[in-house]
Amino acid sequence: MPDPRNVDIKDFIPREGEERPRYSAQDFDHDVDPSQDDFNEGLTLPDINTQPMFINIGPTHPATHGTFRVYCRLDGETVEKAGVDIGYLHRGFEKIVEIKQYNQVIPYTDRLNYCSGLTNNVGYCKAVERMMGLEIPPRAIMIRVIIMEIQRIMDHMICCGANIVDIGALTNFWYFFNARERLNDLLEALTGARLTYSYTRVGGLAWDLPQGWRENVKAVIKDIPRAISDVRGLIEKNRIFMDRTRGVGMISREDAINFGWTGPCLRATGADLDLRKVRPYYGYENFDFDVPVGVNGDVYDRVMCRIEEMNESLRIIRQAIDMIPDGPVIVDDKRVVLPPKEKVHTSMEALINHFKLVIDGVQPAPGRIYDAIETPNGELGFYIISDGSGHPYRIKVRPPCFYAMNTLKFLIEGGMVADIVAILGGLNVIAGELDR
């Protein structure tokens, strides 16, 4: 309810015998040093009665990337209390995969973190392959590494571009998006799709590289460092960017670990946890790359960590693209992989094999496994329970931004409204992964 005692102009007019309140320049004594002046001294303005204001940001809002709602109680510009409401993109991933086969789950995993769909595909297939004890061929492993690093660059481009746009700098978004389109052209030539690739299968990859793809990759990654260094030059020592992001959304290393953070947000606080270095998989121990680690854990460090990670990914791609071995791209196991079409049309066993695989699907032995990979956002884990049939009994996804969003309430309380936008962008919250 608004306060009935509105501040009225007559309160500014002094009554008889009262000193005028000092609120204009002509009132001050001119021989007093202004730097020593305390403006609030002797002020007789009546107390401006303020009420807390409730503001609702989202679910559809240009600054929230994805649909979630932040509901704050404000005292002026300061956030006193906040509440976060998610679930506006809850699509029931974990329920619907219980009626699908293992290979049919792959398109659903694409739409988890839709900015880097291939990484989710690889993570899921890696978990299922480990459960089945499959050793995928080295060519498939190397191609998976390359496409995961390309996706890491693309995801960081969207995240940093959108984050910096929210802070107010639009140019970087276009620089990043143009570079991202060129990388997307590579992946479109490889998989056929622009955003939801579904390129991996249980046991390897769906098909082999097209002709000339490696040369295209080498040509494109010559131009990417230019875009990254353009953006970096614009923001790294920029007074406005530093004012808006330094010291904003700070979190200590112990708190971040307690909250379950992983990925570049955790590395910005100083913790050196990168699954590619600490628990290497897919031959990451053979590549020469560093892991950028921040100092303060504020938004500036998170953005800088991501930009540096893009450079490190380029290093990995440059090394890996020359190291792709020859060979098949999918494992040669008839329980898992469809036989080649020529055999299906000519041989009875292959025909029945094809039929059984399509109707019953891949059937891992009963068991449970938890496996995780380092996606651009953090650790994406899959906890898969199999009961021996072709349908997974339970798949639980461990989304990295779920735990970052858990913390949002505590990061923004006490700050200002404009900081909510900067912090939210830095956490890289993708609603598809958050809500599943």
Place this chain on the structure above:
Amino acid sequence: MASSETAQHDAIVADLKNRFGARIIDVDRSFGDCTIVVDKLAIHEVLAHLRNEKAFDLLMDMAGVDCMNLPSFRERFELNYMLYSVPNNVRLRVEVPVAELDMDVPTATDLWRSANWAEREAFEMFGFNFVGHPCLKRLLTHHEFKGHPLRKDYPIMAGQWCSSTSDMSEELNEPR
């Protein structure tokens, strides 16, 4: 690296069996993971011991499971904690069987703050009642939703319309 993790798993299992004896119902070491099945009455002590003494400072995830259609199970529901130790680089999984008629589980939010939303989700999807949780409310489904969707007896197509967005008085007043 893998062999040293196995050695660390052996040490942790031996230590837990020493301390808690019969409360550790089972140990499973398939696929290189280490899973410990713990009785529900001792779960909070076990988790506190793992966090404080064994340096498992990161709660990666909590997953609820409805074991109704599995060939064999202890109780109808199960709660899994995925733990990770940052200094020692060790993963561990703790399973707790929970009966359908008694779904009270002590909360882990006093140990790891990441359990806050993970427990809200487990409550919403299966119906676990986390005793001591600061704000146990629905998280992903809307506030007018009735039922626990990930249970095996919830029909998959049963959508429920929502007529309004929620006011968030409880989340706003949640203690820090």
Place this chain on the structure above:
Amino acid sequence: MGIKQDLLNPITKDETGIITTRLDEIVRWGRKNSLWPLPFGTACCAIEFMGVVSSDYDISRFGAELVRFSPRQSDVILVAGTINYKLAPVLKRIYDQIAEPKYVISMGACACSGGFYDNYATVQGIEQIIPVDVFIPGCPPRPEAIMDAILKLQERIEKEPVPRRGTPRRHEVVEKLRDNQD
């Protein structure tokens, strides 16, 4: 099916005389060439929409450059992404807040029919909530498909009678649509 015929072959009996016809043409030309979208983007389709707006597949050639996130300032709401039961009241409210003339484009498989998420959480098509003008299939649709949808919407706007929007006749039509669906 009579209602659908009405919408496809608009009745021109409201227009009489040469001057009002020319005026209507100018108004229609203005409307179709300055469609300001309200991107109601939830999921992956929103990223494709961002790609359409960017310089590779420029949508500002068709006048739809200014994305306005306010319902009062936009003409066409582009529902891009999955709508679930939690978001449905929000979508209805925003649709009601858009000023006439308003159009709806449903982008992507999830908005058109629920996509492949046929379960307890997802609304099986936004036509259950708001009337739709153009459907774009695809998961996600290619940027060229989105531009084609804008062009089809422009063709549609060219044919409709101008007094139709915001008049009692429009309310009749919408009421009949609603009754048909119940």
